[in-house]
Amino acid sequence: MPTAVESVAAQDAPSLAKIISHVVDLWPEHEKFLTGSLAGLDSRALRGTEEIAGLVWKLVEPEMADVVASYRWVCRRLLDEELYFRRHGCYRYASVREVEESGFYDSEDIHHYHRGLLLSQVLWRNHADVSQVYVRDFLSRCAAGSRLLEVGPGHGLFLALAARHATQALTGWDISPGSLHYTRRNLAEMGVHGVDLALHNIQDGVLGNDGFDRVVASELLEHVDDPGEVLRSLTGVMRPGAEIFINVPVNSPAPDHIRLWNTPDDFFGFVSSNGIIPTKTYAFPMSGYSEQRALDARVTISCVVIGEVK
Template identity: 35%
Template structure:
């Protein structure tokens, strides 16, 4: 089966050298993963494949010189996620429920975090649901901009979204906030590796404690952050004060996604819609991508991870 999957991967990636290189590094460390990757790629639209190749090129820059370690950390991360999934399906809840517990078990463990962050980097290329919402961001958020915009991202992580925002001819200012100074230093290092030449302001901000933003932005992005917070409602209400009346916010949040540091459970699309509306936003569009492109109804009824991307405006 692995040989067949490898042949299928080779055919699909004949004109995608960056994606091919990322996948080759993973299969060298984890050859049994070929079948999963073949299914993930086979389900992607041409637009998603173009997004995959663009993200893969950036990921290669970030992992240059440590490809083997990053691939091994991806496998390690998948093992940790599998453990969380077993707990979730047995107990019907996430294992942790407070930021304090996540800090004690995950964020303060530097060796653990290094491997976890590496592993999550590769998921941006390899997982169908992750590339689905990223393609949405590239084409229906950034690609829909027709006027110069001031950009804010909360929780920039590896810096991939900031990198692509900086590449937009319409981005006139770029800012990113995070609660962790350490995370911001890592984002800065990532942006340097990616060769971002536009100025990017990185600021330490706790959006759960801030009252009102003293600046306003045309485009705000908060991707895979709300599930890490005890009060995502407070976070979105604060961001409402930071968005210009004619601005847009892009919210990416996973449903039924057990991870070592996920503490807030979104179970259904209605959970997300209710949160966004209660914060004072009107949803323009919402796209959902289930793991391995499974049918959405099947994924929701079986509590399989779905990534939900929401584009909204202030009411």
């Protein structure tokens, strides 16, 4: 059986191969997971993953050993959260205040968390699949000159992809100065400039007088106390005819996840009940699982809605 590196190195995915090679060198036991995660990639999926890997490589190359250490920390921490989820049937925390009081946001853990999750964008099949439908089925429909907003842009990868594939009229809003600093630094390292990044709460409405043609909320709603109110606020900044891209993981325990949806249908129904007409929906189970097996085992499924305002 080919190794994880061999399964991509023989094809045109040099950045992905470099990332995998470093991870396997520093964490050999993880190779079996990586090989399974990459098994069966067709040429289109490989090209899409390689594009993300090229961006991630720009961010991690100077400190790859530390990034792999953070990635290992993330995997261990998520396993702890998974065990809690199995025992109690719920996430550890039920409100933003509880997460804040845990000290997670103020500790070294948050640095490990952000840095380690960068690698998950290409090494975890569900994360890579989300990025690919974002480019293929959402950005591809973005007209020249469209105004795109991402709320909670985090690592900046989705804004960087939008700059490549869709539009230069890009905006990012976040309520955390530290998160905005992280996004700004990452965008600069990926060679993306001119993004309007602002400290702003989506629930306060539009900054200025104009709305947006494209709105992105990727892995945002599971972090907030009232995701329905946030989703309705997102629809409020959309122009007539605008589209929204929403990505949420169900059954996905993490140290800062507070809203649990149990199935993709639960989440899709929630979106429909809060002012969005889904035009496309997707469910991407975690590496190594079919959707049905993931549902039976109650493991992570990344759910995507592309929709428009009712």
